[in-house]
Amino acid sequence: MNTKFELDLTFIPKELKVLLELIQDKNDEYIQENKDEWFIDIDWDYFLKLAMHHRIYPLVYLKLKEVGSDLIPSQVLQTLQAHYQKNTFQMLHLSGEMERISELFTKNQVCSLFLKGPVVAYDLYDDISLRTSKDLDILIQKSDLENAEELLLKQGYTNTKETTTQNDKKGRNYHISYFHPYKKIEIELHWRLHPYPINQPTFEELWERKRNSNFTSYPVLFLGKEDLLLYLSVHGARHGWFRLRWLKDIDQMLKQQFNYKKVNSLQKKYQYSHMIGQTLMLVNYLLNTKAHKEIKLLSRRRSKKLAQLALLYIRKRAHSHINEFKNLNNYHTRYLFLLMPTSRKILFILTLFYPSSKDEQTLPLPSYLHFLYFPLRPFLWIWRKTVKLVQL
Structure with missing residues (x-):
């Protein structure tokens, strides 16, 4: 990607810069040349926290193990090794359940596409131990939701929310979580792939372009290459x-061949150009990977701005939905607004007025009165803000 744009990394800590170098490919010689400088005056506790937060510790552990510098404390390697081994077992555990759920759904006429997890780890890294996953994300048709839920409940899964409002399956929400207390x-x-109002392919379109993983003995279906690239890019951008870890996934994808x-x-078609541009610029600048010249950047100026804005999330180690630093929620709302193409911005604003689970928690209502959450939402919002200010 030929661009003169440079990200402002002024406030990026040394520990994060070192991590970015360690997760790059084919730079072993460069690491050996600079390791003595990198590993001096480094906060190893902070380094470990960053590696864990960004879910890149498997790659970091293997790279540090190869470096073999006396400047790396033994407890750092031991901690990373313990987490690496734990993740390997976790991924094997998820792999077995992924195959079982795929078979369960298929035999009960529920078409399913696995979005992330072991199937994507194997596709991108050829080794499931190199990527972390905490759950299984499965895309189904909305018409199959009740059937799929019934199948999971019979297998011992429970809905992670005690109640689900009728609005949860409409408007902004796009998934429901289930947890197995024994299998953990x-x-x-x-x-939906993404929350409303982001444009996205229909399930039928994705199904036509699906792939079958050769990782498991029973067929496990997942997104086609082009769909996966766009899905991971939009997910990361949101x-x-x-x-x-999400940027590293894109880095791995760009090494594959695409249409x-x-x-x-x-x-x-789906108005993702500025998000794709942001993705490619971040991977190019932070991981030194260039996209194929045939992938067009259709929204350079906006993509550059979005790439710079994303550094705040990367630097602050802040989840976009947790107010870990002042005004993050407001910042994130503005950021999401910039992500939206012009044609979807009005719809995005309207979703902010759509009832949420917080409204139900603030004022529980029986299901037949859930429609009242629409007119009550402004008042419930003001009430939550007032209570929060009083508690400060």
Whole structure:
């Protein structure tokens, strides 16, 4: 990608810069040349916290193990090794359940596409131990939601929310979570790739372009290459790329072969151009990976601005939905507004007035009165803000 744009990394801590170097590919010689400088005056506790938060500790552990510098404290390697081994077992555990759920859904006529998890780890890294996953994300048709939920409940899963309002399956929401108390596995059933009003392909379109993983003995279906690239890019963009693992996934994807005309066609059709541009600029600048010249950047100026804004999430280690520093929620709302194409901004504003689970928690109502959450939402919002100010 040929661009003179440079990100302002002034406030990026040394520990994060070192992590960015360690997760790059084919830079072993460069690391050996600079390791003595990198590992002096480094806050190893903070380094470990960053590696864990960004979910890149498997890659970091293997790279540090190869470096073999006396400047790396033994407890740092031991901690990373313990988490690496734990993650390997977790991924194997998820792999088995992924295969079982795929078979369960298929035999009960529920079409399913696995969005992330072990199937994507194997596709991108050829080794499931190199990527972390905390749950299984499964895309189904909305018409199959009740059937899929019934199947999961019979398998011992429970809905993570005690009650689900009728608005949860409409408007802004796009998935429901289930947890198995014995297996300690969480499954998210999605009926949309992204929350409304983001444009996205229909399930039928994604199904036509699906792939079958050769990782498991029973067929596990997941997104086609072009769809996966766009999905991971939009997902990361929505969350401000607050986990470097997502950028590393894109980095791995760009090493594969694509139907570049299809990528360009899809990003234009669904108005993802500025988000794709942001993604490619971040991967290029932070991980030194250039996208194929045939992938068109259709919204350079806006993409550059979005790339710079994402650094706040990466630097602050802040989840986009947790107010870990002042005014993050307001910042994130403005950030999401900038992500929206002009044609969807009005719809995005309207979703802010749509009832949420917080409204139900503030004022529980029986299901037949849920429609009252619409006119009551402004008052419930003011009430929550007032209570919060009083508690400060």
